[in-house]
Amino acid sequence: MAEQVLIEVCVDSVASAAAAERGGAARVELCSSLIEGGITPSAGMIEAVRKKIAIGLQVIIRPRGGDFCYEEDEFELMCRDICVAKGLGADGVVLGILSADGAIDVPRTRKLVELARPLNVTFHRAFDMSSDLLKALEDVCRTGAGRILTSGGEQDCLQGTATIARLVEAAADRVVIMAGGGIRHNDLASLLQRTGVSEIHVGLSSPVESPMLYRNARVSLGKTRGREYHRWQVLEKNVRRLQASTMPAKV
Numbered sequence: 001m002a003e004q005v006l007i008e009v010c011v012d013s014v015a016s017a018a019a020a021e022r023g024g025a026a027r028v029e030l031c032s033s034l035i036e037g038g039i040t041p042s043a044g045m046i047e048a049v050r051k052k053i054a055i056g057l058q059v060i061i062r063p064r065g066g067d068f069c070y071e072e073d074e075f076e077l078m079c080r081d082i083c084v085a086k087g088l089g090a091d092g093v094v095l096g097i098l099s100a101d102g103a104i105d106v107p108r109t110r111k112l113v114e115l116a117r118p119l120n121v122t123f124h125r126a127f128d129m130s131s132d133l134l135k136a137l138e139d140v141c142r143t144g145a146g147r148i149l150t151s152g153g154e155q156d157c158l159q160g161t162a163t164i165a166r167l168v169e170a171a172a173d174r175v176v177i178m179a180g181g182g183i184r185h186n187d188l189a190s191l192l193q194r195t196g197v198s199e200i201h202v203g204l205s206s207p208v209e210s211p212m213l214y215r216n217a218r219v220s221l222g223k224t225r226g227r228e229y230h231r232w233q234v235l236e237k238n239v240r241r242l243q244a245s246t247m248p249a250k251v
Helices: 014-023 043-052 072-087 106-116 125-129 133-143 161-171 185-195 236-243
Strands: 006-011 027-030 056-060 092-095 120-123 147-150 176-180 199-202 205-209 230-234
Touching: 006 014, 006 236, 014 027, 014 043, 014 230, 014 236, 027 043, 043 056, 043 072, 072 092, 072 106, 092 106, 106 120, 106 133, 125 133, 125 147, 133 147, 133 161, 147 161, 161 176, 161 185, 176 185, 185 199, 185 236, 230 236
Parallel strands: 006 027, 006 199, 027 056, 056 092, 092 120, 120 147, 147 176, 176 199
Antiparallel strands: 205 230
16 A cells, blocks of 8 residues: 555535545545536635635536537637636646547647646546547646546446556656546555555545425426435545545645
């Protein structure tokens, strides 16, 4: 097991960010719409979370759900959102762009990395959707991004453990490989031992009862029925439980 393992928690609310900090996380990744895998949060949300927590704050830069092949106007929106995140005190941004054939879009990703400086940049799990992970690793290194979030090209890290280990070896300290996807506290020691990663990314969200007493079951406002009275939130106790399984670093 690595001597120090940094825990990053994915959050979509001020309450979840605060719980992650209290539980011992070193960093959060702030998103909106986690049901779609996360999109860029509002300026108001970034500002509120920055005021609430002192630990590292990464902001996802993703203009919409779906694939990672973006039109030019979407790319311009990503540029503007990076500037907003910088201005509101983010410590880093999380992004990813692919070409239609599943390769890393190196030129446009490099432009975003340069725009984000001096913030650190994580290439997110769009990496897992690329057509050749080892080639994608080399391409991400060419962009100047400092970190790759990956499950090894599988649905979760347990399935992708062997590939994550190969990526850590191939990275050779040129870029940080952060494991993320389905990590649970009882799997952590094995994952760390088998991969050699020094950073992990977790969700840890749990269902929280809605305070609404009156509920109109006839109406659903979203495309997924019945979610109006479902809430998910990161709980401090779950972060502490994971933190107890390792030795998180500070940022």
